[in-house]
Structure formats: structure tokens, C-alpha cells
Amino acid sequence: MTTTLASKRHVVADLGQAMDLCYERGWTDGLPVVPPTEAAVQRMLDAAGLAADAQLAFITNRQVAVTAEKVAINAVMAGCLPEYMPVVVAAVEAISDPLWAYHGPATSTGGAGPLVIVNGPIARRLEINCEDNLFGPGWRANATIGRAVRLVMRNVIGTLPGLLDRGTLGHPGKYSYVIAENEAESPWMPLHVQRGFKPEQSTVTVLAAEAPRQWYNQLSSTPEGVLRTVCDDMRHHNSTGGQPQYVLVLAGEHMRTIANGGWSKADIQKYVFENTQNSIAHIKRMERMAGAVMPQDETTLRPLLAQVDDLLVVAAGGRAGAFSSYIPGWGGGRRSSQAVTKVIQDRRA
């Protein structure tokens, strides 16, 4: 595919100066970046079968069009291999979807980051980690795909920390927050199939998310026993008193215990929905809802989740260790921001 790259050029003496220039111009997330040369950017575009001037997204509140060329430049800077580019593109498409509602989660003091969950064959092909040290360092795909998305947010959309990214605390996932579901070992329907896609399709599901919370249960050998622990944690989370979506990441031991009990993802969702409800009185006493406690508040329950399928269940994490994790979404509920699933397209002819 022949295209003309339209971006402004900067000429420097050597590699070190190129990296310094990127710092001086404010183009990095604080870590060094790979200098984006024309040849590297073109390889990125070719791997995705995209023309440089193809518009991938439009961010309404910023009135910014995101082109393939700018995504490719930032993907090179993030350290992506060219074959990662279609995944980065799908994630950029997801965060520009009206349901994801870019302005809120990108700007809010709530400090969310885009959690990217990859499903389908591409996750295995690109070796996107779904096992040990799931949220930790060590895998190029996980580390650079999310970083590319964040650099696009920064350099193209203008989501700069302290200016249009006003996260009070933020979290480390804002550098990169990419996992895959362990479909090879999971006993359950993959997340993307639950959300209406075919098993052979590859997708990203992107949720505006807080940091992961780890929980532990080494005592129980039943689904109810294991999930009782996380429900206790989640019920007390109730961050802003809203009802955002949550991700429940079940790692090897918990996954096997729950599956051995014969439970499906739907059973898990139903149990968690029913066992994470708080009384209105409790929410008011904990200063998460305004107003005096009324007699009926003691017996009126408010679900943590607006509906059962607002819990996204993902099988991932190491085989050993009685740990799993839950991840709160951002915002007050579905009208604030929702998880969006996009197909990772192969646009090469």
C-alpha cells in the first residue's frame, strides 16, 4: 500500500537526540520512546492494511480526527511490533465509541485507564499474556499495545496529565493495561462470545477502569465459598456510590474450583449480583450517599451492579496461587461509560 505520510518532520543528529527531542516536546509517558522514522511507521501501516490518511476515530468533545498515520507513529514510539497495530487500532476505535464516552473517563478526577481485554486467536498468535503475572511486566505485547493507546490519547487527543487528564491519583495501568483471556484453559464461554461475537473472531473489549484489586481464598473448595470472599470485598468497594461495570478476573485455582462445582459464567454473574448489595442505610452511614438514614433504608437493598451482565467475567492469571482480582469500572453507571467490544480487523487485501 503506497501512501504519503503527511506529518511534520524533525531532523536530529542521532538516536540519543531523537529520544531527547521526544522528551523535550512532551511526547512521552515518562519512559523513553522509540524514534518514529518513516520506514518504521510505514511498516506499522502495512501490517494493518491501512492508508495513512484513513480516519479511525473522531473524538467529539475535542473535535479531533484520529488518523491511521498518527496511531502508527505512536505505536512505533510505544515499542509495538507491526503485527500489534490492528489491536491498537481496535482499541482506539473502542475508546472513541459514544458508549465509551471518551471525555468523562479520560478527563475525570476518578483517574481511570483503558483496560483492554483481548479475545480470540490473535491473542495466542501475538503471545498476549493471559497467565502468570497477568498485570505485571515481561510481555512486549501487553506492555506496548496499551502504551500505544495511552500515547495516542496524549499526543493526538491531547489528554495530558494535569491539563485534560485530571486524575487525582491515576494508577499504574495508565501506562499500559492489556490482558488476554486464557481461552485455552478456561472451562467457560469466552468474554467476546458472551458479548455476541464468534469464537474465531478476535476482539478487544475496553473498559474505563480503576486499578485491579487482588483477593485471596485458599480455604474453600466450592464456588459459593470462593466467591463469597470477593463479594465481601466488592460490596465494600462501592467507590463513588454509582453502579459502573466491574471485571472479575478468575485465575487458575479459583477457576478450577468454580468450574469443578459446575458453575458457568452466568452462574457467577448471578451470584455476585445477588451478594454484593448494600442497604441504603449502610451506604448513607458510610457517607457515600447523602441524606439522613430513614427507617426503610435498613431493609432497602441497592445492588452494586445495575444489572447482572455488568459483571464481565474473565478467566486469566497464573495457575498457582489462590488469588484472583476484580476491577472496578469508572463512573456513575451506564450513562457515564460502558465497556465496548470491537473486532480486530485484518484489512490487508
Next chain:
Amino acid sequence: MAPIEILDPTVEPRQQPLTYVPRPDSLKGKRVGLVENTKFNSDRLLHRIGEVLINEYGAADCKMWRKHNASVPAHAEIIEEAKRSVDVIVAGIGD
């Protein structure tokens, strides 16, 4: 070593006209719209501001709208009704 040419990762700003409506010299007799962002106490704060604008600055009256939630722009119905029924708007975000 040969020089290196790198591509700019940012978006060059597009030229686009952006102008503000001139601020009124006075609020006397003006109809004031208040856009409430749903955060706790934001309605009380705006009501108070409305009272001040009427009592101390001579505004004619106040009318309040409520957004769907704090993180989205005012929806189309608010914009359309405000265009028809008020002269100035007070909006903001309070945490």
C-alpha cells in the same frame, strides 16, 4: 552517523474560527439559565447563585436544567430550550 528524521506524533492544530458570544454589559432584566451537573449540592449552589443574580444584579428570573450526568455535555434538549428561553447561562462543575 547519518542524521535521523522522525515524524511528529501530535496533531497539528486545525485553523478553525472560535468566537465567544459577547458578554452582556449588565444582567439587568436578563433571563438566566442554570445548568446543574448532578453532583451533590450543585443544585443548591446554583440556586443560591441564581438568587444573587436576581437580587443583587437585577436579573429577571432563573431557570435550571439538569444534565444526564456530570461527565457528559448538556444534552440537545437543554441546548435547544436554553436558546429559546434564556439570555445567559451559568454552568460549571463542582466536586
